[in-house]
Amino acid sequence: MIDECASTVLESAILLCDIGNTSLHFFDGKHTCRMSVEHFDTTVPQAKVYYINVNPELEAKLQERSNWINIKPYVETAKYYESMGIDRMMVCEAVDHGIIIDAGSAITVDIMDHKTYCGGFIYPGVSAMQQSYANISSRLNDSFNFELDLDKMPKNTKDSISYGFLRPLYTEVMRHNKPVIITGGDAARLHRLFKSARVDELLVFKGMKQMIPRIASC
Amino acid sequence: MIDECASTVLESAILLCDIGNTSLHFFDGKHTCRMSVEHFDTTVPQAKVYYINVNPELEAKLQERSNWINIKPYVETAKYYESMGIDRMMVCEAVDHGIIIDAGSAITVDIMDHKTYCGGFIYPGVSAMQQSYANISSRLNDSFNFELDLDKMPKNTKDSISYGFLRPLYTEVMRHNKPVIITGGDAARLHRLFKSARVDELLVFKGMKQMIPRIASC
Structure with a gap:
């Protein structure tokens, strides 16, 4: 499934993205698609991308892109615990x-x-x-x-x-x-x-x- | 504990020995001691040694020693299952x-x-x-x-x-x-x-x- 991201997904007006160590998982509200971190070009999505991320290397690049918005600072982390993975917090929020x-x-x-x-x-x-x-x-x-x-x-x-x-x-x-x-x-x-x-x-x-x-x- | 086998244990008249992949574990009825498979000389114990063994390489050497008696052929293995480890069978017997x-x-x-x-x-x-x-x-x-x-x-x-x-x-x-x-x-x-x-x-x-x-x- 990696790198088989439908172009329609990446062209959406708003995207959600769950970034792991090896892949990015996008959701446009209807469809999901995955891309490998290795081959991903952060300049491709023009839309606002709300994301969570556990990959520190990619984080530096995303910080440079104004359309990429890291969700973590908005999470009430006190509900959880300091070192808990952001992906775990998100499934709990749901x-x-x-x-x-x-x-x-x-x-x-x-x-x-x-x-x-x-x-x-x-x-x-x-x-x-x-x-x-x-x-x-x-x-x-x-x-x-x-x-x-x-x-x-x-x-x-x-x-x-x-x-x-x-x-x-x-x-x-x-x-x-x-x-x-x-x-x-x-x-x-x-x-x-x-x-x-x-x-x-x-x-x-x-x-x-x-x-x-x-x-x-x- | 490996290779700190008390000589008194190895000099007993009857010994029990549980052989794993890396160590031999002896019991003389009172004390236990361990030796590493690597350094073990099968000719040292003069006593009868009743043993169980999961180490195929060592098994060939033990078969040559008449005082080493493999317990496995005497176990009613039908009580258990074919591929079950002999050490598991023995703890169950107890x-x-x-x-x-x-x-x-x-x-x-x-x-x-x-x-x-x-x-x-x-x-x-x-x-x-x-x-x-x-x-x-x-x-x-x-x-x-x-x-x-x-x-x-x-x-x-x-x-x-x-x-x-x-x-x-x-x-x-x-x-x-x-x-x-x-x-x-x-x-x-x-x-x-x-x-x-x-x-x-x-x-x-x-x-x-x-x-x-x-x-x-x-």
Whole structure:
């Protein structure tokens, strides 16, 4: 998907952009598209771009562009905690009440209780966890079985690591007895296990969008 | 502790030995000691050594020594599953009823119900998990806080990864509502969280010891 950004998206009047270490993820209100940080020319979008960013190198370039507006200074960060990732704050902004799983390179789990942030935790993402097992032993170098029956204790190696990765996370998330919302690149895979969860791929953009009136009024 | 094997241990009449990829762990019925695989001379122990082994290279050498007796062929492996590690089988042999956590390079969790094996799962060990977070982001490159209050949702990065590693494991283990027994190199650290658990550093040797009458009668 990287570098297959539809020109129509980049030509929109207003854009939202979630910038990670390796890619930029745009949203024009209807469609999303991704570009790699490496190939991206910051002068291309003429529109106002409201963005969040965790890439310090790119940040310097964006500061030079007057149409790029960093959302972070407008976030009430006191609601969260100092070193919390801005992407986590944004998905929380989009949810009033529930437990939010953002399944990317890390799986972040955050709890919102009637608009109050209650804390959260960080679990390794799918590929980090797979690599972790592979590093322990070549016998554990296997992909995960997302079709696993979580109610059955495993009796083979593939299911033992799949259960080890997925069931503790599942048990802990469900313990909080709140609506579950899943977002991020691995949302669809996790949804196979969290069957009652709602998947929302646009959660981070929804949180960002809520910030715009606050920025406009400053 | 590696290579600090007391000569009194190696001079015992009967020895038990648990061989991993990098070290041999001996038990003479009273004391334990460790030696590195690299520096070990298989001709040193004159005693009968009942052993389990996951190191294929060393296995060839041990097969040449008539006083080294591999326990594995005497284990009723049908109780377990084909590819299950022999060390996991041995800790299970030592427990009639309970949930066993063996915290080494991997954390294996196995359930015994009135002498019947019910299955188990594999979770990454302390250093594998720490490395896993470090690989995701330098911001997550931190040691775990084992003094963490597991009943409080974290609001800082160190506790977010500590909780992410420890609480899902804790929640899943406790869900089974069985006596918890912890063994392995990180048993003491995990015991700080699993306060009601029993720690038994000799579990693998207790399982192995139970096998000896079976071998003698063959």
